[in-house]
Amino acid sequence: xxxxxxxxxxxxxxxxxxxxxxxxxxxxxxxxxxxxxxxxxxxxxxxxxxxxxxxxxxxxxxxxxxxxxxxxxxxxxxxxxxxxxxxxxxxxxxxxxxxxxxxxxxxxxxxxxxxxxxxxxxxxxxxxxxxxxxxxxxxxxxxxxxxxxxxxxxxxxxxxxxxxxxxxxxxxxxxxxxxxxxxxxxxxxxxxxxxxxxxxxxxxxxxxxxxxxxxxxxxxxxxxxxxxxxxxxxxxxxxxxxxxxxxxxxxxxxxxxxxxxxxxxxxxxxxxxxxxxxxxxxxxxxxxxxxxxxxxxxxxxxxxxxxxxxxxxxxxxxxxxx
Amino acid sequence: xxxxxxxxxxxxxxxxxxxxxxxxxxxxxxxxxxxxxxxxxxxxxxxxxxxxxxxxxxxxxxxxxxxxxxxxxxxxxxxxxxxxxxxxxxxxxxxxxxxxxxxxxxxxxxxxxxxxxxxxxxxxxxxxxxxxxxxxxxxxxxxxxxxxxxxxxxxxxxxxxxxxxxxxxxxxxxxxxxxxxxxxxxxxxxxxxxxxxxxxxxxxxxxxxxxxxxxxxxxxxxxxxxxxxxxxxxxxxxxxxxxxxxxxxxxxxxxxxxxxxxxxxxxxxxxxxxxxxxxxxxxxxxxxxxxxxxxxxxxxxxxxxxxxxxxxxxxxxxxxxx
Numbered sequence: 001x002x003x004x005x006x007x008x009x010x011x012x013x014x015x016x017x018x019x020x021x022x023x024x025x026x027x028x029x030x031x032x033x034x035x036x037x038x039x040x041x042x043x044x045x046x047x048x049x050x051x052x053x054x055x056x057x058x059x060x061x062x063x064x065x066x067x068x069x070x071x072x073x074x075x076x077x078x079x080x081x082x083x084x085x086x087x088x089x090x091x092x093x094x095x096x097x098x099x100x101x102x103x104x105x106x107x108x109x110x111x112x113x114x115x116x117x118x119x120x121x122x123x124x125x126x127x128x129x130x131x132x133x134x135x136x137x138x139x140x141x142x143x144x145x146x147x148x149x150x151x152x153x154x155x156x157x158x159x160x161x162x163x164x165x166x167x168x169x170x171x172x173x174x175x176x177x178x179x180x181x182x183x184x185x186x187x188x189x190x191x192x193x194x195x196x197x198x199x200x201x202x203x204x205x206x207x208x209x210x211x212x213x214x215x216x217x218x219x220x221x222x223x224x225x226x227x228x229x230x231x232x233x234x235x236x237x238x239x240x241x242x243x244x245x246x247x248x249x250x251x252x253x254x255x256x257x258x259x260x261x262x263x264x265x266x267x268x269x270x271x272x273x274x275x276x277x278x279x280x281x282x283x284x285x286x287x288x289x290x291x292x293x294x295x296x297x298x299x300x301x302x303x304x305x306x307x308x309x310x311x312x313x314x315x316x317x318x319x320x321x322x
Numbered sequence: 323x324x325x326x327x328x329x330x331x332x333x334x335x336x337x338x339x340x341x342x343x344x345x346x347x348x349x350x351x352x353x354x355x356x357x358x359x360x361x362x363x364x365x366x367x368x369x370x371x372x373x374x375x376x377x378x379x380x381x382x383x384x385x386x387x388x389x390x391x392x393x394x395x396x397x398x399x400x401x402x403x404x405x406x407x408x409x410x411x412x413x414x415x416x417x418x419x420x421x422x423x424x425x426x427x428x429x430x431x432x433x434x435x436x437x438x439x440x441x442x443x444x445x446x447x448x449x450x451x452x453x454x455x456x457x458x459x460x461x462x463x464x465x466x467x468x469x470x471x472x473x474x475x476x477x478x479x480x481x482x483x484x485x486x487x488x489x490x491x492x493x494x495x496x497x498x499x500x501x502x503x504x505x506x507x508x509x510x511x512x513x514x515x516x517x518x519x520x521x522x523x524x525x526x527x528x529x530x531x532x533x534x535x536x537x538x539x540x541x542x543x544x545x546x547x548x549x550x551x552x553x554x555x556x557x558x559x560x561x562x563x564x565x566x567x568x569x570x571x572x573x574x575x576x577x578x579x580x581x582x583x584x585x586x587x588x589x590x591x592x593x594x595x596x597x598x599x600x601x602x603x604x605x606x607x608x609x610x611x612x613x614x615x616x617x618x619x620x621x622x623x624x625x626x627x628x629x630x631x632x633x634x635x636x637x638x639x640x641x642x643x644x
Binding site: 004026029030031032033034035036037042043044045046047048049054073077078080081087089091092093095122123124125126129133139140142144147149150151161214215216230231251311 | 347348351352353354355356357358359364365366367368369370371373385399400402403405409411413415444445446449450451455457459461462464466469471472515536537538551552629635641
């Protein structure tokens, strides 16, 4: 199979009507794509690696899940900005052995994600490589001034998270123990394999001006809260008793997974006290939990259930620290 | 060095004033970048791999040249559309051993290219990896309807190229024979290491509606002409006697390099006969040469200097065919 044939397989899912509705005036097949957001909107640009051995294992992760998650990871950044995804570029490096069945399954998962997130394939770059390398760039849009940045959190703000923390990491533990085909009905496995970017929540927070700052939880609460606080020049205290944790593991492990587990793609956001009344317990079925407060200073602390307070050290995913 | 420190080094060159002038309202340090083209312009989106072992060799290519060329490759796609580059996202995977001197040199070359092409760093993604992997996404802009597509070539159009063909491949041969530091004054080496996307030429062709189709020569004339012709549903004939070839090698080799040598990043474009009078021999010092004509049908032929005509087979860079 040569490059043109690989490109043809990748491009074969593109529908002119859907591309046009996504603001893509020129898609795959030229030197570049042409895109315009709806009138008066800014463009959101973000990209994410999905690399064999780093983000997934060739023989462990189903190819369709690699496709889904590669796009979901990048779209989650758009959700964290409160924006709407519109189109994406796919950079793909594959072994020649994987241009058949594996590519088909990968594209099936990718297209399913593309439809679910309403984010259309507009272009990309392919090459051959012994390892499977993926990079996805997503272009989204948002009204000027509405974007949820990391920088707006102020002392006194309430800290919220969506969903339950540590589920994806727990799912990854299960996957490592699984032999053969993955059970599609396992909730934790699905959270690890097919994460759902919190687009509706992000858009709602942005449109209604409810969050002072937001970030998506990709590397774990301890790292991502540190990033949000550093960007806002504030500290924080997290209450362990409030954390939405796993119930099927012992308490100590549940706390560890909630503080440091990566890949949940939930939203972490800060809300000024006077606006907290507008944050429901559930947003369209998705649990929202207040887990702590923004503090003056730079310290990020955790209050354990026994009342003791300790410094939260980043323990999630940092590829350069390992 | 941890990920935050690597990010800090990457971000340290960003200047708020330059970002703002490039339409970047939010740069590195948040979940995503915010970008808006100038009023009434469309956004051009394109991305390119630059992978160790595939596109460069860690111990052969100077790190600053890897930085320059990674951006130049993606910017060249914007030139081929006739657009203006504005900002880029850098996806970088590096061994921990390369976060010191190598990263510094890489960033120096990248920033030099960024200034030369007026294309500002707006964001990206970094991770650790045994091999050096780079993906660059460039966002550019163009007035609606002006983009030079691959699809508009018609039978009878004249085919032009800029510059001289085969120079970069010849430079690559030289680099392979070079031990130690690279001589900065070698023109062919420079063409291989520090290619110059033909931005001014592309913009001029687009603004004045002079080209019916255009593509940049990244994989070699034989492959890229085939792509342009396939997109336009036409054939072509190339005249060897007209090709702007190398002079310091024997004729047979010069022809081969001109037809199949990759990495020149010159523009290949088609011009309707009635507009050919507007194409000068030189555009701002850059040689423009008519090398053949667009034909009806699908055949791509070459007329040799002895008058014999043969089928042009793609012989350039196709990673999946090797």
